[in-house]
Amino acid sequence: MNAPTDRMASALLLPQPYVLFLGDTTVRGYAKTAFGLRDWAPEKCVGELRLPGATVTAGLDAVTAAEARARGARALVIGVANQGGVIPASWRVSLIEALEAGLDLIAGMHMRLSDIPELVEAARRLGRQLIDVRVPPRQIPVGTGRKRSGKRLLTVGTDCALGKKYTALALFRAFERRGIAADFRASGQTGIMIAGGGIPMDAVVSDFEAGAAELLSPDADADHWDIIEGQGALTHPAYAAVSLGLLHGSQPDVFVVCHEPGRTEMLGMPGFPVTSVEEITELTTRLGRRTNPAIRCGGYAFNTAAMTDDAAAELMAKESRRLGLPVADPMRGGPAFEALVASCLSAD
Amino acid sequence: MNAPTDRMASALLLPQPYVLFLGDTTVRGYAKTAFGLRDWAPEKCVGELRLPGATVTAGLDAVTAAEARARGARALVIGVANQGGVIPASWRVSLIEALEAGLDLIAGMHMRLSDIPELVEAARRLGRQLIDVRVPPRQIPVGTGRKRSGKRLLTVGTDCALGKKYTALALFRAFERRGIAADFRASGQTGIMIAGGGIPMDAVVSDFEAGAAELLSPDADADHWDIIEGQGALTHPAYAAVSLGLLHGSQPDVFVVCHEPGRTEMLGMPGFPVTSVEEITELTTRLGRRTNPAIRCGGYAFNTAAMTDDAAAELMAKESRRLGLPVADPMRGGPAFEALVASCLSAD
Numbered sequence: 001m002n003a004p005t006d007r008m009a010s011a012l013l014l015p016q017p018y019v020l021f022l023g024d025t026t027v028r029g030y031a032k033t034a035f036g037l038r039d040w041a042p043e044k045c046v047g048e049l050r051l052p053g054a055t056v057t058a059g060l061d062a063v064t065a066a067e068a069r070a071r072g073a074r075a076l077v078i079g080v081a082n083q084g085g086v087i088p089a090s091w092r093v094s095l096i097e098a099l100e101a102g103l104d105l106i107a108g109m110h111m112r113l114s115d116i117p118e119l120v121e122a123a124r125r126l127g128r129q130l131i132d133v134r135v136p137p138r139q140i141p142v143g144t145g146r147k148r149s150g151k152r153l154l155t156v157g158t159d160c161a162l163g164k165k166y167t168a169l170a171l172f173r174a175f176e177r178r179g180i181a182a183d184f185r186a187s188g189q190t191g192i193m194i195a196g197g198g199i200p201m202d203a204v205v206s207d208f209e210a211g212a213a214e215l216l217s218p219d220a221d222a223d224h225w226d227i228i229e230g231q232g233a234l235t236h237p238a239y240a241a242v243s244l245g246l247l248h249g250s251q252p253d254v255f256v257v258c259h260e261p262g263r264t265e266m267l268g269m270p271g272f273p274v275t276s277v278e279e280i281t282e283l284t285t286r287l288g289r290r291t292n293p294a295i296r297c298g299g300y301a302f303n304t305a306a307m308t309d310d311a312a313a314e315l316m317a318k319e320s321r322r323l324g325l326p327v328a329d330p331m332r333g334g335p336a337f338e339a340l341v342a343s344c345l346s347a348d
Numbered sequence: 349m350n351a352p353t354d355r356m357a358s359a360l361l362l363p364q365p366y367v368l369f370l371g372d373t374t375v376r377g378y379a380k381t382a383f384g385l386r387d388w389a390p391e392k393c394v395g396e397l398r399l400p401g402a403t404v405t406a407g408l409d410a411v412t413a414a415e416a417r418a419r420g421a422r423a424l425v426i427g428v429a430n431q432g433g434v435i436p437a438s439w440r441v442s443l444i445e446a447l448e449a450g451l452d453l454i455a456g457m458h459m460r461l462s463d464i465p466e467l468v469e470a471a472r473r474l475g476r477q478l479i480d481v482r483v484p485p486r487q488i489p490v491g492t493g494r495k496r497s498g499k500r501l502l503t504v505g506t507d508c509a510l511g512k513k514y515t516a517l518a519l520f521r522a523f524e525r526r527g528i529a530a531d532f533r534a535s536g537q538t539g540i541m542i543a544g545g546g547i548p549m550d551a552v553v554s555d556f557e558a559g560a561a562e563l564l565s566p567d568a569d570a571d572h573w574d575i576i577e578g579q580g581a582l583t584h585p586a587y588a589a590v591s592l593g594l595l596h597g598s599q600p601d602v603f604v605v606c607h608e609p610g611r612t613e614m615l616g617m618p619g620f621p622v623t624s625v626e627e628i629t630e631l632t633t634r635l636g637r638r639t640n641p642a643i644r645c646g647g648y649a650f651n652t653a654a655m656t657d658d659a660a661a662e663l664m665a666k667e668s669r670r671l672g673l674p675v676a677d678p679m680r681g682g683p684a685f686e687a688l689v690a691s692c693l694s695a696d
Contacts (some may be wrong), residue, residue, distance in 0.1 A: 142586045145620055207550035237492070241555075248588055287583075
């Protein structure tokens with residue numbers, strides 16, 4: 001969340017601040033990227049741009065492209081997805097107007113900006129960039145396993161889509177509040193837009209997966225922390241390759257296991273139970289030791305959004321006693337979360 | 349090694365038989381692909397094509413492109429690498445002559461055939477294919493973890509480059525000799541040329557790694573075996589992502605651990621000791637159980653090329669007693685190897 005530094009030179013860097021493009025969207029669920037940016041990087045958003053017919057808002061000032069530029073925006077971020085991840089023809093006039101107003105375009109959808117000839121032509125004519133954050137940097141080196149300076153924390157999980165990004169962001173904020181030098185290192189598209197840089201780890205060719213993770217969290221000062229957004233799960237039948245490459249290349253000193261109580265089956269993976277937090281803790285320690293023999297679990301981040309306050313507090317207290325480490329919901333904060341932060345920072 | 353079947357329809361398929369192109373090579377070490385094809389797929393090689401100045405031979409009949417075509421060849425395989433993996437200008441006339449003679453071109457070098465405009469133009473004009481085997485198929489699906497019919501054996505290793513491909517090929521041959529329906533499933537460039545198909549697993553985007561492995565060994569008859577060429581090692585600091593995706597997607601019933609006694613440090617990875625065979629056995633069993641709960645270790649394949657016969661035999665006998673499973677060098681064969689084959693085939 002800091003301004004991109006030289007240390008990120010090899011990873012993707014995004015022009016900021018942004019104006020959030022919401023298109024003509026009427027379905028809130030499609031605007032996750034816009035909401036993520038509003039929640040985690042409001043200081044980087046100068047306003048929102050909606051088309052006639054849109055009913056969804058991120059609650060920011062409504063602006064035109066020219067107004068956004070006048071407010072300092074350097075890029076328009078497509079903050080909504082459509083069914084199928086396409087960029088509909090009805091948006092194109094507005095996107096070209098944004099290029100003409102002096103804004104670059106940023107998208108993280110399946111359909112690439114650079115695959116739309118009208119946009120490519122306009123960007124070329126106007127000297128503007130089309131940035132698809134799902135495209136990893138070129139010429140990623142093979143991993144070396146070399147121990148890098150600085151400290152690293154990686155969020156891992158018992159499944160996909162249960163809070164690894166939010167946990168990393170909350171820990172990063174908590175570290176900053178304590179005056180600790182830290183960077184949030186994004187490994188997925190929304191995280192990259194929030195951070196203004198990062199590497200889409202799931203889009204990297206597998207031979208270079210660990211090398212990309214090494215690039216993502218480069219050498220740093222001895223007391224600096226990189227808080228790295230995790231991906232997938234080591235036991236995920238489809239995505240474990242991403243998780244293991246990211247673990248090896250991140251060589252974390254500390255990891256936090258993210259979990260959603262009550263989720264019994266992996267998302268979209270019928271027949272595959274969610275792995276237990278103990279199993280993920282043990283596998284992460286065992287496999288992570290390869291590139292950092294000092295790796296340890298700092299605690300557990302539970303996503304209790306679906307639970308009442310009392311039920312969540314009771315469950316987390318019970319699980320903390322059982323597991324012998326702090327268990328907290330980063331979105332709820334409070335003493336449990338402060339205990340988790342302290343545990344991550346404690347030198348064993 | 350069987351003729352490509354419909355079941356491989358989504359993976360890469362190569363036109364066969366081949367003529368092996370040796371260029372003007374004078375360094376034997378650069379001709380590994382040609383030697384691998386001669387050793388493992390001689391029935392697919394109608395001859396070799398050398399340029400003036402070449403001193404290296406694979407020992408096949410010297411032919412021209414037209415003669416190769418007359419002998420039934422459908423493709424010319426570039427069987428040599430150069431320093432840097434480039435395709436030198438001095439080869440291009442011959443390669444275009446091959447296209448004109450009716451042959452497709454196949455290469456597995458870093459430099460792609462499709463990046464050489466003269467070849468692209470000639471292939472288009474003549475209606476021929478340029479096939480870069482390092483390019484994975486398009487539109488690989490995400491893995492599902494669905495249990496497929498048929499049986500699968502995967503070779504795994506304590507490091508790279510110590511015999512996973514040769515072990516898989518030797519086991520495949522042994523299964524065939526016993527009258528067992530089997531396919532060799534290639535996951536690397538030389539293996540793909542030998543098999544005539546396969547997927548270059550190290551070139552697949554990591555999100556699709558397990559999905560690619562699922563594609564590589566599709567549903568088959570209940571008593572059919574896929575013998576799958578392994579890649580990397582689960583503890584390799586650079587390449588473990590490839591190994592884990594391949595393990596999950598292959599869902600092997602049996603794995604064989606490949607190891608080179610005396611190798612203490614991972615190849616090109618200073619400071620990283622080779623993992624013990626016990627550790628690889630345990631990790632493979634534990635992680636592989638996710639997609640095949642019945643996974644088991646069939647035994648060990650030692651690469652003893654650097655040892656005397658007596659020393660190799662003594663070591664393997666000792667290690668077999670210690671590990672409680674057959675240990676054999678597939679290149680040496682003999683009763684130890686037959687015991688390994690029997691162990692792989694034994695229903696527990």
